[in-house]
Amino acid sequence: MKAKVARRQGRIARKTKETDVAVALSLGPGPAAIGTGVPFFDHMLEQLSKHGGMALRVRARGDLPVDAHHTVEDVGIAIGEALRQAVADKTGLARYGNAVVPLDEALVEAVVDLSGRPHLTWNASLPSGKRFIGSFDVDLTQDFFQALVNHARLTLHVNVRYGRNLHHVVEAIFKAVARALRAATAVEGTALPSTKGML
16 A cells, blocks of 8 residues: 655745745645736636646735736746745655647647746746736736746746737646646655756
8 A cells, every 4th residue: 555645835925015825735646726916817826726736725915006027027926935845845746847738829838847946947938028917917927937047946948939819829838837736746756856966
């Protein structure tokens, strides 16, 4: 009989003069409860939860009359810190994950390494230049993932291979990153996935 793997969790509360963010994350399939005040961003975080195989609760209040930048970035910071808590010392984890995800005409590749070293390579020229999806400024997509990478301390490569519809491209980015994270955080043994003895 296989030993039951403990549920791995992270919980973060972050409050500044610009935002008030609370995140609870559990690795392993579970529900999403998302409320940031930015509807398209909420939809993307639901994709991260569903396709990343993680239960995710996010509550955020931010200075949205200014714009959504502080809210999106601070949510990325909080999710990154919660993810870093959840993977702990990474013992037994796959460490690496990759995914290529289509959404109709769009195709996106994401590759993750739970390396302990923050790095983002972003090859994602979005179609039609800078545009909004609802109230969501698509430029914030990169800012969200940069914040997540910095605070989760992982390496992420995002390559948008092609796509015409902006909604499809951004959603495929979130889904591809989610699937890559799901693979990287999978438990596949009891050893630390590094020859250095730490990550």
